[in-house]
Amino acid sequence: MKKRGAWLPGAVAALLLAFAAWQLGAGGYIYLKAQLAQVLLERSWRQARAGVTDARPWPWADTQAVMRLRVPQLGIEQIVLAGVSNRTLAFGPGFMLASNPPGKPGLTVLSGHRETHFAFLGRLRPGDEVVLETPDGRTNRYRVTGHKVVNVNKTRLLLSGQQRDELVLITCYPLSGALTLGPERYLVFATRL
Amino acid sequence: MAAKRSLMNAAKRRPRLVVNFLTFIALFSIIQLALANQPAKVDLNKLGSGELLFLTDQPGVFVPAPRLSTEVEAEISGIVARVTVRQVFKNETPNWVEAVYVFPLPEDSAVDSLKMIIGDRVIVGEVRPREEAREVYEEAKESGRHASLVEQERPNMFTTSVANIAPGQEISIEIGYSEVLSYDDGRFSWRFPLAITPRYIPGTPKDTEPQGGGWAPDTDRVPDASRITPHYSPDALNPVNLHLELNAGFPLEMIESRYHTAQVNKEGDRYRIDLQTTAGKDFELVWRPKIDYVPAATAFTQTVNGKHYALILLMPPTRERTREAPPRELIFIIDTSGSMNGTSIEQAKRALAMALERLRPEDRFNIIEFNSEAHALFPASVSAIPAKVELAKRFVAGLEANGGTEMAKAIRLALRNPAPRGYLRQVVFITDGSVGNEAELFRLLEEHLHGANLFTVGIGSAPNSYFMRKAAEFGHGSYIYISDVTEVGEKMSRLFTKLESPVLTDIQLVLPPGSEVYPQTVPNLYAGEPVVVSAQVPTLNSIVAIRGQSGGEKWVRSLNLAAAPQGEIALIWARAKVESLKDAMIRGGDYEKLEKEITQVALEHHLITDYTSLVAVDKTPARPEGEKLETAEVPLQVPDGQTIAPVMLKASPAVRVGSLAFASGYPTTATPAPLRLLLGLAALLLAAALFFWRRLGVAS
Numbered sequence: 001m002k003k004r005g006a007w008l009p010g011a012v013a014a015l016l017l018a019f020a021a022w023q024l025g026a027g028g029y030i031y032l033k034a035q036l037a038q039v040l041l042e043r044s045w046r047q048a049r050a051g052v053t054d055a056r057p058w059p060w061a062d063t064q065a066v067m068r069l070r071v072p073q074l075g076i077e078q079i080v081l082a083g084v085s086n087r088t089l090a091f092g093p094g095f096m097l098a099s100n101p102p103g104k105p106g107l108t109v110l111s112g113h114r115e116t117h118f119a120f121l122g123r124l125r126p127g128d129e130v131v132l133e134t135p136d137g138r139t140n141r142y143r144v145t146g147h148k149v150v151n152v153n154k155t156r157l158l159l160s161g162q163q164r165d166e167l168v169l170i171t172c173y174p175l176s177g178a179l180t181l182g183p184e185r186y187l188v189f190a191t192r193l
Numbered sequence: 194m195a196a197k198r199s200l201m202n203a204a205k206r207r208p209r210l211v212v213n214f215l216t217f218i219a220l221f222s223i224i225q226l227a228l229a230n231q232p233a234k235v236d237l238n239k240l241g242s243g244e245l246l247f248l249t250d251q252p253g254v255f256v257p258a259p260r261l262s263t264e265v266e267a268e269i270s271g272i273v274a275r276v277t278v279r280q281v282f283k284n285e286t287p288n289w290v291e292a293v294y295v296f297p298l299p300e301d302s303a304v305d306s307l308k309m310i311i312g313d314r315v316i317v318g319e320v321r322p323r324e325e326a327r328e329v330y331e332e333a334k335e336s337g338r339h340a341s342l343v344e345q346e347r348p349n350m351f352t353t354s355v356a357n358i359a360p361g362q363e364i365s366i367e368i369g370y371s372e373v374l375s376y377d378d379g380r381f382s383w384r385f386p387l388a389i390t391p392r393y394i395p396g397t398p399k400d401t402e403p404q405g406g407g408w409a410p411d412t413d414r415v416p417d418a419s420r421i422t423p424h425y426s427p428d429a430l431n432p433v434n435l436h437l438e439l440n441a442g443f444p445l446e447m448i449e450s451r452y453h454t455a456q457v458n459k460e461g462d463r464y465r466i467d468l469q470t471t472a473g474k475d476f477e478l479v480w481r482p483k484i485d486y487v488p489a490a491t492a493f494t495q496t497v498n499g500k501h502y503a504l505i506l507l508m509p510p511t512r513e514r515t516r517e518a519p520p521r522e523l524i525f526i527i528d529t530s531g532s533m534n535g536t537s538i539e540q541a542k543r544a545l546a547m548a549l550e551r552l553r554p555e556d557r558f559n560i561i562e563f564n565s566e567a568h569a570l571f572p573a574s575v576s577a578i579p580a581k582v583e584l585a586k587r588f589v590a591g592l593e594a595n596g597g598t599e600m601a602k603a604i605r606l607a608l609r610n611p612a613p614r615g616y617l618r619q620v621v622f623i624t625d626g627s628v629g630n631e632a633e634l635f636r637l638l639e640e641h642l643h644g645a646n647l648f649t650v651g652i653g654s655a656p657n658s659y660f661m662r663k664a665a666e667f668g669h670g671s672y673i674y675i676s677d678v679t680e681v682g683e684k685m686s687r688l689f690t691k692l693e694s695p696v697l698t699d700i701q702l703v704l705p706p707g708s709e710v711y712p713q714t715v716p717n718l719y720a721g722e723p724v725v726v727s728a729q730v731p732t733l734n735s736i737v738a739i740r741g742q743s744g745g746e747k748w749v750r751s752l753n754l755a756a757a758p759q760g761e762i763a764l765i766w767a768r769a770k771v772e773s774l775k776d777a778m779i780r781g782g783d784y785e786k787l788e789k790e791i792t793q794v795a796l797e798h799h800l801i802t803d804y805t806s807l808v809a810v811d812k813t814p815a816r817p818e819g820e821k822l823e824t825a826e827v828p829l830q831v832p833d834g835q836t837i838a839p840v841m842l843k844a845s846p847a848v849r850v851g852s853l854a855f856a857s858g859y860p861t862t863a864t865p866a867p868l869r870l871l872l873g874l875a876a877l878l879l880a881a882a883l884f885f886w887r888r889l890g891v892a893s
Contacts, residue, residue, distance in 0.1 A: 009883055009886075009887045010887075012883055013880045013883045013884055013887075016876045016877070016879050016880035016883065017876070017877070017880045019872075019873075019876045020873045020874070020876035020877040020880060021873075022873070023869045023870070023872045023873030023876060024869070024870060024873035024874070024877075025873075026865075026869050027865075027866045027867070027868075027869030027870040027873060028866075028870070030864050030865070030866035030869070031866060062562060062568055062588070062591065062592065082566065083564075083565075083566075083595070083596065084595075084860035085593050085595045085596075085860075086593070086861055087591065087593060089860065089861070089862065090864070094860065096860070097564075097565040097566055097596060097597070111860040111862050112862060113862055113863060113864045114862055114863055115863065115864050115866045115867055116864065116866075118862065170860065170862060171862045171863075172861075172862040172863035176867075178863070178867075179867055179868040179871065180863075180868070181861060181863045182863075185862065
């Protein structure tokens with residue numbers, strides 16, 4: 001009896017180990033990709049700064065670096081990509097293309113993943129400074145005014161023709177401890193200085 | 194002793210434990226996979242520019258709309274279809290209601306009849322200039338009389354308004370139109386649109402009061418946006434009953450309803466098709482004559498008020514390859530906007546991947562992907578060598594649908610460089626055409642194509658047929674529809690046959706002097722397409738000749754109109770004339786003069802156009818004075834396979850405030866990383882536990 005069942009626990013352990021390796025690998029890859037992509041993006045950003053209009057981080061990328069986000073108090077420096085599709089956000093925070101580019105009157109919207117790039121949103125406090133650098137070399141400085149948690153099913157994100165310079169940073173809520181994508185978002189507001 | 198017993202128990206339990214472990218893993222994997230592949234819930238970014246506003250849980254103010262059902266009766270004989278669409282509005286609310294319903298019709302439909310049916314009374318509508326018709330309707334509405342108005346928003350989109358429907362009352366609106374069947378590749382088809390894919394509205398919102406009740410405000414680039422953006426209801430199913438009588442005039446080899454399971458009955462040489470469905474996707478019936486009966490030329494004539502009309506359909510020569518096609522530069526434009534989300538983007542990606550397979554190494558190619566922005570895969574077109582094609586395939590495989598539909602940007606990007614010397618430029622535009630600024634885009638194509646040919650591939654359950662057909666026409670190309678992923682292969686190979694080269698060019702019509710023929714210039718014909726023209730002729734005792742160039746040789750055919758059978762085709766001619774005048778407008782003709790001409794043709798032939806509407810008014814007031822009338826927009830059914838942004842939903846809890854513009858979905862801002870790490874760690878712990886347990890077991 002001992003002989004017949006002996007391979008089973010071993011096999012189960014091996015399966016579990018394989019599963020663990022897969023999960024840890026895939027999970028780790030998300031963090032790794034988020035970090036590594038930012039390195040590649042630095043190059044794309046430098047090209048964009050140098051006036052290359054279509055500077056792609058890698059040849060088949062469907063996005064490109066559009067600005068640099070800095071939070072001096074927290075030592076944050078990130079390259080922001082065009083668009084907010086899931087694929088783009090894996091590499092860096094994204095600029096919602098339909099919102100206004102910084103420097104023009106209107107609202108600028110950036111969003112990022114709560115686990116990686118935008119994990120710092122919870123540490124932003126009113127009064128903190130957020131800087132957006134555009135490829136033309138201009139810096140746009142914003143002061144954090146507050147935050148808000150909204151439910152996507154109950155609150156719509158609407159854009160109107162009003163002319164106020166504001167920055168909104170969006171990530172998922174709760175900021176940590178949640179394992180799945182919920183209906184809530186954490187929004188940080190900042191006004192231009 | 195006690196220890197020994199527990200060990201024995203453990204040993205006995207072991208197989209069950211193993212099973213439990215395996216179950217556990219399986220369960221975990223399933224949960225994990227389910228979560229990892231969870232699609233973004235709301236990610237349609239239909240956006241303009243401006244400021245964000247947040248609207249919280251306030252309930253919207255809506256009026257419950259009357260229930261709508263649609264009956265379609267179509268009679269097809271020869272090459273013309275006569276269709277009656279009966280919209281039945283049943284007011285189940287306790288209020289007096291005005292129903293407003295935006296609906297699709299084929300883009301070439303000649304709508305000429307309106308009947309309002311109240312109980313057993315029938316009130317026949319008449320055609321009036323648009324403003325005048327609106328005034329007549331409004332006046333009747335205010336005075337409490339039953340009234341109905343049918344207006345054209347786009348050649349394939351119309352609005353029915355019905356005023357003063359009493360609580361519990363049912364009013365039917367009957368709309369009649371004629372159209373020419375389409376014939377391509379040996380097959381006739383009749384397409385009836387049942388759904389409207391939400392249109393993307395570019396431009397800056399205007400401050401003026403919206404013209405309609407739609408979800409988008411009017412903008413500088415789409416001044417009537419609020420009229421062409423009807424709301425959807427997530428739970429509305431608008432039932433449709435369709436009955437079709439087909440009198441093809443020849444024995445059929447095949448007859449098929451492409452996207453619906455319809456009942457087909459043969460009665461003598463006639464076919465009867467019955468279908469009960471809901472307004473989720475377009476209907477298409479296709480039939481093919483037996484090979485010996487394929488018509489080489491067909492003509493119908495009609496005499497109305499002393500004027501003679503003829504409709505001519507002529508098959509071009511079957512293509513014989515005389516010359517090798519010149520090297521081509523193929524520019525693929527693929528729409529990756531939010532409206533393509535769902536099944537559409539899969540169809541589009543499959544179609545594009547298939548097109549890439551068909552490239553020859555001597556061809557050059559490029560891919561433009563666009564949503565709110567346009568991106569080119571290569572800065573300029575490249576030779577279709579395997580390495581580049583491979584790169585392109587990877588690019589296509591990774592495309593996702595999200596964001597706006599800034600088509601103008603894509604067209605400009607695609608055509609910004611002139612075609613390389615010695616190459617024939619062909620643009621293949623893969624899209625659902627869900628835009629509201631069609632005219633602006635046609636103008637752009639007209640200005641920028643410089644002899645390049647444009648082919649449109651209409652994607653999805655309800656592509657914008659008006660955009661597909663007219664864009665191809667302005668681009669001297671052709672169009673196909675792909676509405677189901679299973680037909681991508683068949684349809685794309687048909688497109689490639691067309692792309693090889695036109696079969697008939699420099700087409701000229703020779704008609705008796707004093708004839709008026711539309712279209713005035715017949716576009717190049719691609720494989721499988723017929724020449725279709727309608728003419729007003731001074732006498733039916735005449736011979737029509739059609740000349741052209743085919744494979745470097747002259748080709749001539751003539752037809753004797755005197756021998757042609759009668760058909761209801763005067764209306765078709767009028768409709769063709771209106772379209773021709775409208776094209777002249779887009780090409781920059783004298784707007785006021787053309788509008789006058791269109792109105793004149795329309796009034797004479799009882800046609801609905803951009804400038805004329807049909808209106809029917811009852812004589813006696815129905816709504817007692819003092820009873821309030823509420824306007825209710827009839828929500829549309831969500832087209833099959835599509836995701837609709839919350840702002841377009843009628844049942845959305847938020848209200849519109851002031852002149853708000855576009856609403857957006859929220860981006861998905863979480864990754865499955867923590868879940869994966871947790872699962873990984875849990876599995877690791879379990880493996881360790883198993884290991885130690887086993888060691889313990891072996892030791893004792």
